[in-house]
Amino acid sequence: MPENSKKVPEVVINRLPRYYRYLGDLLSQGITKVSSTELSKKMGVTASQIRQDFNFFGGFGQQGYGYNIEYLYSEIAKILGLNDGNTMIIVGAGNLGHALANHAGFEKRGFKLVAIFDNSKDIIGKEINHIKVRDISELEDYLLNNRVDIGVLTVPNKAVHNIAYRLVEGGVKAILNFSYSELNLPDDISVENVHLSDPLMTLSYKLKRSKI
Amino acid sequence: MPENSKKVPEVVINRLPRYYRYLGDLLSQGITKVSSTELSKKMGVTASQIRQDFNFFGGFGQQGYGYNIEYLYSEIAKILGLNDGNTMIIVGAGNLGHALANHAGFEKRGFKLVAIFDNSKDIIGKEINHIKVRDISELEDYLLNNRVDIGVLTVPNKAVHNIAYRLVEGGVKAILNFSYSELNLPDDISVENVHLSDPLMTLSYKLKRSKI
Structure with missing residues (x-):
């Protein structure tokens, strides 16, 4: 087509x-x-x-x-490139990262989770959805040796700029950002920001309207 | 205005x-x-x-x-009703529910998390963000005695229709649905669906375009 x-x-x-x-x-x-x-x-x-x-x-x-x-x-x-075998990594294995690593919809749509990173000794080495959580200090090495198409960022706000920069330096061209911070990245990097409070605000608006 | x-x-x-x-x-x-x-x-x-x-x-x-x-x-x-003191409950205290219960952006925007429900013995009674997880069997009783504006659903797909029905029966007028299933609810109920794989698909599209 x-x-x-x-x-x-x-x-x-x-x-x-x-x-x-x-x-x-x-x-x-x-x-x-x-x-x-x-x-x-x-x-x-x-x-x-x-x-x-x-x-x-x-x-x-x-x-x-x-x-x-x-x-x-x-x-x-x-058109969406769902047959292109896109690989992704999750950085930040807290509750949200954990939930996303187990999200069945990603694999169903052709996204292959290949690695998870965190900086917490309590989580590093544990398995989430059959993938061992790696130490964030191994990120550069991993990116050098593996093709990663998409980086999913579920780290705290204060860490997100540094991690995004390291991903881009390592050749990652697309970032899904769950933090509140807007990323300032080169134009050739695709970024999607997920703001979980947006749909709550929309609901609030609709609730208010429905009461009038 | x-x-x-x-x-x-x-x-x-x-x-x-x-x-x-x-x-x-x-x-x-x-x-x-x-x-x-x-x-x-x-x-x-x-x-x-x-x-x-x-x-x-x-x-x-x-x-x-x-x-x-x-x-x-x-x-x-x-206009968004962020000063209206909207109360919300989370049903489903798995990783995603856990992450949302700790999401600082909700409270910052005026949404007050008042209760969390689950059906797992392992989670009921534990505290998330200073709120004790209640047994889902107490849902009707809770809704009878407390005003709940928004129900956030982070339960498995197979449970979501039943829980949504119970919330609506209990007078909840707005639902934030994180499951893959579309809800069939009366017209006066506001529903927002969050599909976490949509932004990934958008990124995939952009990756594909950028390669051409």
Whole structure:
């Protein structure tokens, strides 16, 4: 599927994982076709927006009464690079790092957790999801000898800049940052920040509205 | 600040927490004014989009070279209901529940964690962030005697529908769902779903693009 040469807007990129999840749900229910109208209801965007989104990637040819879900699902997987064998490491084996290391959804979507690092003597050497936690002092050595595509940062705020810098120095090109701190990294490094209090604030807004 | 009677689009609502966070960052750096152009660079939306967003809430009167950050910050806090004393409980005291119970950002934004529930004998009675984990069998009784605004669900997928139902029966109007399962709840219940693999998929996309 040839990708449109036009730059794909961030908001469209951010919808791709949601399309992918929703199509996966439909497939697991044995559904094989979906119309842009049905998709739009679920996604909370208009049907024309969905067609516009898909046109960035060649359109996926909606025919008759809908899209072929299996085809659409596998095409979006390709666009997202879910078949590329991306490897990831987690730095910070506290509760959140622990939870992420056990998150079944990552492996299911093609992300291979290859190492976990921490600086605490209490955790180093223990196994999480069959992976032994390494000493953070081994990070540079590990990056020199292993391909790591994505670094997941679940370290305290005060440590995050230093660790991010070390990952980038070691050749990691993508970082998933769970700390509150914004990272200042070179332009060729992709960063996604996860702010766990954002959805709580959204709920708070909706609660307030519903009371009016 | 009178809110525009027009329904605020979901996408605008979802930007409010980000505005709030960014303004808080600026304040903590001692900055007092910001232009819509500066805000727009940071937020990755156009300056005109920012003005449109703010117009839903009366506009916040940008004057001269920018917005008064302290005023804007406190107005957005009010709109988000962050001063409303929202109470929350966490159901599921595994690693993720544990991490969330210790998440400093929640309290900082006005969310008060009042109880934690689990069904495991190993965890019930233990303290997390000074809160004793209660037996899930006490949930109904607790909801009968305490106001709970938000329920945070960090239970396994197979348990999530039952627990969500029990929360709603007990009068909880807002749910933050960390499970993979979509909840089917009455229309007057606000639900936010957190899918931790979405930002990983976005990173994967960006990695793939950057290689081309």
